[in-house]
């Protein structure tokens with residue numbers, strides 16, 4: 191199978207992440223999309239980062255009704271912070287029957303040069319890139335490994351959701367109902 195990998199902290203997973211995963215899984219040549227929950231992003235320091243198992247549980251609840259979407263904890267047992275090239279290598283070895291593609295927003299391409307072994311990523315893997323608003327220019331516009339895919343965009347972020355919860359505001363329709371209930375039950379982000 192051809193599988194798209196969507197990496198993130200998912201703190202928490204929101205409708206923006208779900209729209210991208212579903213669009214890639216159904217409207218491109220990908221068979222499935224796997225959400226790879228990163229315990230720790232090399233570029234982000236965040237004191238409100240929930241435990242990785244709680245973030246994984248929210249992803250699982252969010253995608254439970256969509257058979258083309260899967261959650262992965264592969265990075266939990268790998269050295270931290272999580273470097274994407276290392277995870278790609280482990281996945282390609284473990285699932286040699288599958289072809290893996292990296293899904294990312296165009297904004298990620300602006301600093302992609304700073305990723306560990308980015309040239310190796312481009313040599314061995316395809317990147318399926320969806321548009322992000324106000325993306326700065328970058329050098330990967332015409333790269334043969336980069337494919338631009340159309341996807342509708344939602345202007346929300348996990349940061350926005352965490353702040354809304356902290357300020358007693360509603361997050362209804364920004365996350366799946368199951369995720370909202372779980373956050374309430376556990377008292378996350380208060």
Ligand SMILES: Nc1ncnc2c1ncn2[C@@H]1O[C@H](COP(=O)(O)OP(=O)(O)OP(=O)(O)O)[C@@H](O)[C@H]1O
Pocket residue numbers: 197198199200201206207210294295297298343344345346347348349350
């Ligand atoms: N609304 C959105 N639409 C499309 N892609 C998004 C959206 N929000 C985040 N992404 C992308 O999803 C991936 C994983 O995101 P991440 O888990 O860091 O969420 P985030 O909402 O950006 O989090 P935070 O606000 O905590 O930084 C990243 O590549 C990010 O650019």
Ligand SMILES: O=C(O)c1ccc[n+]([C@@H]2O[C@H](COP(=O)([O-])O)[C@@H](O)[C@H]2O)c1
Pocket residue numbers: 197198199228230231232233234272273274275298304305306
């Ligand atoms: O491998 C790297 O050097 C690298 C550098 C920055 C980000 N990443 C991964 O890209 C994913 C999305 O990053 P971000 O900053 O858009 O949330 C996240 O899960 C990180 O593990 C990976």
